[in-house]
Amino acid sequence: MRRRGLLIILSSPSGAGKSSLAKRLMAWDPSLKFSVSATTRQPRPGEVDGVDYYFKSHEEFEKLIADGGMLEHAEVFGNYYGSPQGPIDEAIAEGRDTIFDIDWQGGQQIRRSKLAQDVVSIFILPPSIADLESRLRGRAQDSDEVIEKRMSQSRNEISHWAEYDYVIVNRDLDKAEEELKTILTAERARASRQPQLTEFVRGLNKEFEDR
Amino acid sequence: MRRRGLLIILSSPSGAGKSSLAKRLMAWDPSLKFSVSATTRQPRPGEVDGVDYYFKSHEEFEKLIADGGMLEHAEVFGNYYGSPQGPIDEAIAEGRDTIFDIDWQGGQQIRRSKLAQDVVSIFILPPSIADLESRLRGRAQDSDEVIEKRMSQSRNEISHWAEYDYVIVNRDLDKAEEELKTILTAERARASRQPQLTEFVRGLNKEFEDR
Numbered sequence: 001m002r003r004r005g006l007l008i009i010l011s012s013p014s015g016a017g018k019s020s021l022a023k024r025l026m027a028w029d030p031s032l033k034f035s036v037s038a039t040t041r042q043p044r045p046g047e048v049d050g051v052d053y054y055f056k057s058h059e060e061f062e063k064l065i066a067d068g069g070m071l072e073h074a075e076v077f078g079n080y081y082g083s084p085q086g087p088i089d090e091a092i093a094e095g096r097d098t099i100f101d102i103d104w105q106g107g108q109q110i111r112r113s114k115l116a117q118d119v120v121s122i123f124i125l126p127p128s129i130a131d132l133e134s135r136l137r138g139r140a141q142d143s144d145e146v147i148e149k150r151m152s153q154s155r156n157e158i159s160h161w162a163e164y165d166y167v168i169v170n171r172d173l174d175k176a177e178e179e180l181k182t183i184l185t186a187e188r189a190r191a192s193r194q195p196q197l198t199e200f201v202r203g204l205n206k207e208f209e210d211r
Numbered sequence: 212m213r214r215r216g217l218l219i220i221l222s223s224p225s226g227a228g229k230s231s232l233a234k235r236l237m238a239w240d241p242s243l244k245f246s247v248s249a250t251t252r253q254p255r256p257g258e259v260d261g262v263d264y265y266f267k268s269h270e271e272f273e274k275l276i277a278d279g280g281m282l283e284h285a286e287v288f289g290n291y292y293g294s295p296q297g298p299i300d301e302a303i304a305e306g307r308d309t310i311f312d313i314d315w316q317g318g319q320q321i322r323r324s325k326l327a328q329d330v331v332s333i334f335i336l337p338p339s340i341a342d343l344e345s346r347l348r349g350r351a352q353d354s355d356e357v358i359e360k361r362m363s364q365s366r367n368e369i370s371h372w373a374e375y376d377y378v379i380v381n382r383d384l385d386k387a388e389e390e391l392k393t394i395l396t397a398e399r400a401r402a403s404r405q406p407q408l409t410e411f412v413r414g415l416n417k418e419f420e421d422r
Binding site: 123125126128130133151155158161162165166167168179183186189190191194198200201203204205207208 | 334336344362369372376390393398408409418419422
């Protein structure tokens with residue numbers, strides 16, 4: 001019997017290194033699946049439909065919600081964002097772990113869903129706000145106004161850190177990566193997540209009987 | 212603010228390598244404290260009072276129980292065994308993690324006590340019953356009758372594996388040690404166990420205010 005796949009929720013303010021960490025985790029364990037979010041916002045230059053996001057119209061998105069096709073969703077700055085249910089059910093059944101790069105609203109909804117037992121949630125904090133801001137400005141795609149909006153969003157995001165199972169302060173990307181791997185390895189080793197143990201202990205009992 | 216010390220419960224049938232693993236953990240992290248059990252059974256040759264066990268008379272032990280001085284206790288083969296409360300309260304307050312080498316009865320009582328939030332419980336399984344028996348016989352201290360008694364006790368002990376947070380099959384002592392360290396490192400990283408994070412996030416908020 002296969003174990004159920006985990007739902008690994010990574011949240012952080014933008015600029016705290018969450019996406020780099022998610023990429024490193026996926027390089028470390030190629031069996032990990034990335035949950036591609038759906039959104040109604042416009043694609044940015046270079047973004048590919050089905051890879052970065054599933055780009056949907058408002059109408060399509062609302063139909064998906066109505067049909068129960070979204071595990072979680074939220075509205076941010078007038079656009080919908082959400083995690084499609086289908087690929088997640090598949091991954092759980094296949095025993096593959098899925099990484100979610102989502103905000104606290106999404107994390108909270110998944111933690112309160114019927115899949116709560118499968119969730120491992122991790123919040124990434126920046127070492128300082130100065131560091132966070134300089135990383136945001138370093139991306140150099142955004143106007144001052146957008147930066148201010150993101151900083152205020154970051155403050156709100158950070159206020160939810162204590163709802164997560166684990167918190168990592170990303171002072172050093174290598175160390176943060178090690179911490180993530182350790183957490184994932186331990187969570188996979190939980191007794192409740194090793195269904196093959198039932199069969200193994202049955203074997204031990206058989207050995208007792210046959211002595 | 213210091214985090215509270217963890218109560219790390221290791222249980223297994225005798226001969227599965229639990230004591231070797233406990234020793235290795237303590238060598239890896241000398242800040243770990245070992246919970247010395249109290250017992251009314253007679254000391255075996257070489258056993259030292261206060262190191263291997265606190266050896267008590269039946270009367271003394273029953274007084275300790277009556278005074279609330281035992282975190283858990285059980286009667287096995289007509290003798291009392293238990294974990295004295297005092298050193299455990301000290302370790303929790305000091306933020307030191309304590310290792311308990313105890314059976315399922317003790318584990319169950321601690322998991323149900325007011326210290327439940329501090330518990331990480333790990334069950335060590337042998338790779339096979341043949342292996343378990345040969346390790347028991349290898350110790351060469353016990354008569355066939357005692358071996359039979361231990362084997363039957365082992366079967367009972369193993370039947371409680373699913374009550375534990377984690378299960379490790381001890382096929383290889385080095386690998387089992389690595390698994391234990393990973394579990395301990397991850398459990399220490401839980402958000403709820405890092406009280407210094409509250410202060411850290413307060414600092415981030417201050418930085419937001421001062422921008």
